[in-house]
Amino acid sequence: MARYVAKRVLGMIVVMFIVLTTVFIIVRLAPGDPASLMLGPEATPADVVALRARMGLDQPVVVQYFSFLGQIATGNLGQSIFFNQPVTQVIAARAEPTVLLTLFSIVIAVAIALPVGILSAYTRGSLFDQGSLSTAMLAASVPSFWLGLIFQQYLATGAGWFPVSGFGSPSATFFERVHFIILPSIVLGIVNSALIIRFSRAAMLDVLNDDFVRTARAKGMSEWRVVIRHALKSALIPIVTVVGLTFALLISGAIVTERVFNLPGLGSLVVGAVLRRDYPVIQGVLVVIAGLYVLINFLIDMLYLAIDPRVKY
Amino acid sequence: MRIAAMFSLAAAAVTALPAMQAYAQDAKKGDDVVTVAIIGEPPTLDPMLSTADVVSIVTQHFFETLYTFDSHWKVRPLLAKSMPKITDDGRTYTIPIREGVTFQDGSKMDAHDVVASLKLWEKVATRGQGVADTIESVTASDDNTVVIKLKKAYAPLLSLLAFSNSAAAIVPQEDIDGEKLTKLIGTGPYKLAEHKPDQYIKLTRFDGYTSRTEPADGTFGERKQIPAEIDFVPVPDGNTRIEGAVAGQYDYADGLSTEAYDRLEKSDKIKPVLLNNFGWPIFAFNLKAGLMTNLKMRQAVEAALAPNDMLLAAFGDKKFFGTDAALFPKKYVWHNEEGSDLYAQADPQKAAKLLKEAGYDGTPLRILTSHQYEFHYQMAQVAKAYLEQAGFKVKLDVVDWATLTERRDNPKLWDIYITHSPFLPEPALTSLYSASSRLGWDDPEKNKLLADFTSTTDQKKREELFAKLQKMVWQQVPFYKVGSFSALSAENPKMSGVPQTPWPFFWNAQFSQ
Numbered sequence: 001m002a003r004y005v006a007k008r009v010l011g012m013i014v015v016m017f018i019v020l021t022t023v024f025i026i027v028r029l030a031p032g033d034p035a036s037l038m039l040g041p042e043a044t045p046a047d048v049v050a051l052r053a054r055m056g057l058d059q060p061v062v063v064q065y066f067s068f069l070g071q072i073a074t075g076n077l078g079q080s081i082f083f084n085q086p087v088t089q090v091i092a093a094r095a096e097p098t099v100l101l102t103l104f105s106i107v108i109a110v111a112i113a114l115p116v117g118i119l120s121a122y123t124r125g126s127l128f129d130q131g132s133l134s135t136a137m138l139a140a141s142v143p144s145f146w147l148g149l150i151f152q153q154y155l156a157t158g159a160g161w162f163p164v165s166g167f168g169s170p171s172a173t174f175f176e177r178v179h180f181i182i183l184p185s186i187v188l189g190i191v192n193s194a195l196i197i198r199f200s201r202a203a204m205l206d207v208l209n210d211d212f213v214r215t216a217r218a219k220g221m222s223e224w225r226v227v228i229r230h231a232l233k234s235a236l237i238p239i240v241t242v243v244g245l246t247f248a249l250l251i252s253g254a255i256v257t258e259r260v261f262n263l264p265g266l267g268s269l270v271v272g273a274v275l276r277r278d279y280p281v282i283q284g285v286l287v288v289i290a291g292l293y294v295l296i297n298f299l300i301d302m303l304y305l306a307i308d309p310r311v312k313y
Numbered sequence: 314m315r316i317a318a319m320f321s322l323a324a325a326a327v328t329a330l331p332a333m334q335a336y337a338q339d340a341k342k343g344d345d346v347v348t349v350a351i352i353g354e355p356p357t358l359d360p361m362l363s364t365a366d367v368v369s370i371v372t373q374h375f376f377e378t379l380y381t382f383d384s385h386w387k388v389r390p391l392l393a394k395s396m397p398k399i400t401d402d403g404r405t406y407t408i409p410i411r412e413g414v415t416f417q418d419g420s421k422m423d424a425h426d427v428v429a430s431l432k433l434w435e436k437v438a439t440r441g442q443g444v445a446d447t448i449e450s451v452t453a454s455d456d457n458t459v460v461i462k463l464k465k466a467y468a469p470l471l472s473l474l475a476f477s478n479s480a481a482a483i484v485p486q487e488d489i490d491g492e493k494l495t496k497l498i499g500t501g502p503y504k505l506a507e508h509k510p511d512q513y514i515k516l517t518r519f520d521g522y523t524s525r526t527e528p529a530d531g532t533f534g535e536r537k538q539i540p541a542e543i544d545f546v547p548v549p550d551g552n553t554r555i556e557g558a559v560a561g562q563y564d565y566a567d568g569l570s571t572e573a574y575d576r577l578e579k580s581d582k583i584k585p586v587l588l589n590n591f592g593w594p595i596f597a598f599n600l601k602a603g604l605m606t607n608l609k610m611r612q613a614v615e616a617a618l619a620p621n622d623m624l625l626a627a628f629g630d631k632k633f634f635g636t637d638a639a640l641f642p643k644k645y646v647w648h649n650e651e652g653s654d655l656y657a658q659a660d661p662q663k664a665a666k667l668l669k670e671a672g673y674d675g676t677p678l679r680i681l682t683s684h685q686y687e688f689h690y691q692m693a694q695v696a697k698a699y700l701e702q703a704g705f706k707v708k709l710d711v712v713d714w715a716t717l718t719e720r721r722d723n724p725k726l727w728d729i730y731i732t733h734s735p736f737l738p739e740p741a742l743t744s745l746y747s748a749s750s751r752l753g754w755d756d757p758e759k760n761k762l763l764a765d766f767t768s769t770t771d772q773k774k775r776e777e778l779f780a781k782l783q784k785m786v787w788q789q790v791p792f793y794k795v796g797s798f799s800a801l802s803a804e805n806p807k808m809s810g811v812p813q814t815p816w817p818f819f820w821n822a823q824f825s826q
Contacts, residue, residue, distance in 0.1 A: 032715030036722065038356040040364030040479070043439045044744060045722045045751055054492065082356055083510045093509065149552065157560040164557040169348065170507055170515040170544060262548050262557075264512040272354060272511055272549070277715045 008301070012294045019290040020072060020283075024065055027282050033057075034081045034277040055081060068283065077287065078280035082273075087284035090269065097167050098265035100181045101188065101258070102250040108189025109196055110243060116193075117200025117239075121208060122227060132197065140194035148187045148260040156183060165262035184261040188254055192246050199242040203235035210234070236307050244300040248293050345541035347808070347819045350557055350566040353549040354511050359494050360480040361438040366735065369477040369816045370567070371545050373532070374516050375417065376482035376499035379408060379427065379459075380475035384531035384812065386645065386738035388471045391525070391533070392422070392483055392500060394457075396471075403466030403770045404449075408459045415521045416485050417504040418496070424453035429486035431461070437492050440479040443744070444470065466768040468775060469741030476742060477532070477816055502536040502820045503543055514545040529821055531812065536820040539810065543819050558583045558803040565811065565819070566803045570687075571633040574801060583803045588813045590635065590642040591800035592735040594627070594692060596680075596793040597745070601724035601753035604678055609671035611790035614678075614729070616667060617703035619659035620796045623695040627688035628798055635797040640740070640783050642797060646772070647740055649780040652787030656794075664703035677708040681721060681730040685714035689731040692795060721751055735815035736797075740779055741767055745792055754791035 035051040036043065052058050059067075071078050077087035116136075120129045156164040162183040168176050207213060208231055216226045251266075258267035266285060273281035351370060357363050360372035381391040390396060394409040414422045431451045434441035447470075449462040463470070474481045488496045497505050502524065503516035518538050527534040546563065548554045555573045558566035561582030569577070569585075577585035596614075598605040605611050624634040638656030641647035658664075678700065682693040690711065697707045710727065712720065720726045737743055746763055748755035762785065766778040786792070804811060810821040 030716075031719055032713070033719040033722075034715075036718040037715055038363055039439060040356070040368070043364060044443075044747075044749060046749070047439050047442060048722060082354075085510075090510065094511075149556075152553075152556050157556050160560070164560045164562050165548060165553045166546060166557070166562070167512055169346075170509075170513055170542075259550055260553060262546075262550060262553050264509070268511055275713065275715060276356065 008298055012298065015294055016287075016291060020069065020287060021065075023283050023286045023290075024068055027279050028061055028064075030274075030277070032277040034279070037276055038082070072287065077284035080278055080281045082276050082278045082281075087280050090281060091266065091284060091288055094264055094266050094269045096177075097181065097258070097263045098251060098254075098267065100178065101185055101254060101263065101265060102247060104181055104185035105188035105192060105250055105254070106243065106247050108185055109192040109246065112189065112193040113196035114200055114239070117197045118204055118227065118232065120197070120201045121204030124205060129201075133201075136194040136197040138194075139190050140198075142191065143256075144187055144191045144254070145256045145260050147191065148184065148257055151183055151187055152260070165260075167262075167264055180261075180263070184254070184257050184263060188250065188257055192250070196239070196242055196246065200235070200239050203238045204231060207231045207234045233307070237304060240303055240307065241300055244296055244303075248296040251289075251292055251296075345539075347540045347543045347564045347822050348562070349543065349545050349817075349819065350548045350554045350563040351545050352547075352554075352568040354547040355514075358497050358505070358508065358514070360477070360482045361434050361441065361494070362479075364439050364479045366478065366816060369480065370818075371514055372480070372482070372499075373477040373501070373816060373818055374503040374543060374820065375497065375501040375505050375519075376480060376484070377501050378475060378477065378481050378483065379410075380471055381477075381532040382475055382738055383533040386531075388475045389530075389533035391475075392427070397461075399770070403468070403768070404463045406461040406463075406470065407454070408461065410457045410459060411523075412457055414500050414523050416500055417498045417519050417521070418485065419521065420485055420487075422483065422485075422500055423456045424459045425456070426486045427459045427483055428453050429489050430483045431459075431481055433484075433489050433492070433494070434481040438479045438481070439744075440473050440476065440742070441481060443747075444473055466770055468767055468770050469739055472739040472742060476738065478742075502538045506542075511547055513547075516543045516545070517541065531814070532818060537810075538820055539823045540819060555803075561805070563803075564805040564808050564822075565817065567817065569801045569803055571628055571630065571799070571801050573803075574630075574633075577801075577803050582805070584806045586802045586804045586813060587632075588800045588802065588815065590644075590736060590797050591815055592733050593640075593797050594624075594688065594731065594733045594795040595745070596696070596729050596795065597721075597732055597752050598791055598793070599724050599728050599730075599752065600755070600791055601751075603724070603728045604673075604676060605728045607671050608789065609667050610673065613664045613667035613671060613673075613703060613705075614700065615655060615787075615790050615793060616658045616660050617664035617699045617705070618657075618696055618793065618795075619699050620657050622659075622699075623692040624796045624798070626695045627691040633799045633801070637797055638787065638794065640786065640794060642736060645736065646776060647779050649776070649783060651780045651784035655787040659699065661699070661703040664700075668704050673704070675706055677706045679708050679710055679726070679728045681710045681712070681717055681727040683712055683714045683717045683731075685717075686733065688798070689733070693731055724751075724753070733798075740782070746782065746786075752791050754789070756785075756789060759785055759789065 035055060036048045039047050039051060080087055080090050083090050116132050120132045123129050152164055156162045163180050167180050213226060213231050216230045255267035255271055258265045259271055270285045351367050355368045355371055356365055357368060358372055360376045377392050379393040380388050383389050392411055392414060394411045397406040397408045399406055410424050410427055416422055428451050435445040447463050447467045449464045452460050454460050482499055484494060484499060488494055488498055502519055502522045504519045506517040507515040518541050522538060524536045525534055529535045551570050554566045555569055557563050559580045574585050577583055598611055600606055621636050628634045636657055638653035639648050639650060680693050682689050684690050693709055697709055700707050721730045734743060744750040748760055762778060762782055766775060766782060769775050807824045808822055810823050811817055811819060
């Protein structure tokens, strides 16, 4: 076990090094110039050259690369060109909306998907099963931005139940900010529930015909107990995997949804940083996201140990 | 554990319910807070550093300049006590500074702060750098008087000092560290209270503000500080700005698509505000390298283009655009009709003849544009069709805005790039005519005319010279003014006191009950 964990941690370090180098190269390959964007339309080429020098963007790329690696090694993600703040501080400021959005979305997605998936499997071939599969297919096919715009128009602008966009005024309390998160969470919850429904249904179908389920029924257990206590427990591994990956996807920034609802989370941050060519922020966010992916995958593997005694490392 | 988590979430949802209901019942803002949706996060809050309009809109509330403009774009004093005394040769400006003005950190503003600020402006601001070679010295003759000496007369100086864009903002000299501002502190009616990037910029009333007492006229005159707070909310997505405006979430929303006009008109929570003659779309030609260095080739493009069709594709309805050759609209003193016979020719035969005379060999004409401003792209598509009809091979290079701003600085990568500008108060505020701009319009006759225009202090003579310059623009075609367009904003119908300008300000905004 300890050997396995050590091997995984070493693998994570190698993956992160590859990610760091790739991110650095990709960001530098993209055309565009933060100095030119900052100075605005009336700036002359000479103004741009002068500002690039003041920002240190005229340094050779190799120097910038080693400086970047050196900073990362000390836990420093650099300084944002546009915000003039440490990147860690910029990312920390965006964590709240993204974390809230992720948690609420995942809760909504699981709350929809798990009962529907189980019931679909249990009533395989029924009208409910067909209907839920078609609905899941539809939800998976609907672009989140479209659903977001529709909800915005009818539930926010029309009915006035929710704010249209943003994350609250400067004086907003935590619960008022939560209010801003609900509508985008519903959108993401619906869209992401589709995959979980299909996985839950498939996983449950696999186990519902297993011998141990038949044995449980033969022992006279109630259907509820058979399905939930025995079948569901065995079907959890693929469900946990897909929920974990959905979580990783959401925490890395639901880019389109954050943009539509103007949520100042990690997704909006990375889009804004790309448009502004704020290299340190792009690098910092991508490194954090990659790190989260690697970590969540590791945690999912560890979770298998807890939920399935057959799994041994 | 899971049950506890579910209960916590349910509790959060229940607690959020009253807020939801309150929002449904009353979406308008409090009377003393103005919420303004702007087109995105300003690239900087240093007013000197950027010529982006969004920077001016926000920073003009907490930074002030020596001079400003009234509603007729006439230069009027702001931090200066009065208009300067200018020597007959136009080379020395003696500027009296208002006494009793304090910065938002409580320190008193004097002539030494003004001198330090103007020197910083010369070093870091695009507009300051443009005039730095002309300025011989900036000194304080006493605590309340600044003297600017020029190497030669330069008539646009006061306009440059008055403009809130790449602004000659006055800051405490202690806050200047080399070529940087260490704090965002000015003398404006509001101070920067909190800035959460991409979320909001919160400005609160500056209690130590000393306003001018003249009646408000443009940005000149009394700044009443009516709202207690002004919150600028960056909303980069145009549709989200519209939805927020229609829902009454903002008191003012800037930069809206004209397609939303009818929807805004039907709303009872917001009303459309159409700023006619806001700006002009420009096809900028590369006179440094490539096809467009050939005058006949530029004239061929000019002959081929059909501005009415281009603007119709871009703005959809005649009420949102105008076709006019004049480089300034009618209400400006700079308006004239010189060269207008060369505008809107839409004559492919003439263009083809000019192309033949130019010896065009079929090299693709590269038009650099972007989807950042959809109307640029739409104009480019129509232009492409007309240019191809005349015999050009056209290559549209459609890139994102950041790439465009980089590529346009490399003359090898483009022949025409598409941009736009608001109508500025004075011709010298744009770099388009300058030989050192990225267009590179370096014609000896034009250079002399421009030098005369900037050094002449007699206004009537300047207007005559500008008319000649405009004629030269249409004859030599360094750029092509496609027409003019209106800007659409939205405003809370209960709010008044926000004049129509490309750079709206809110210190006199008030709400009716």
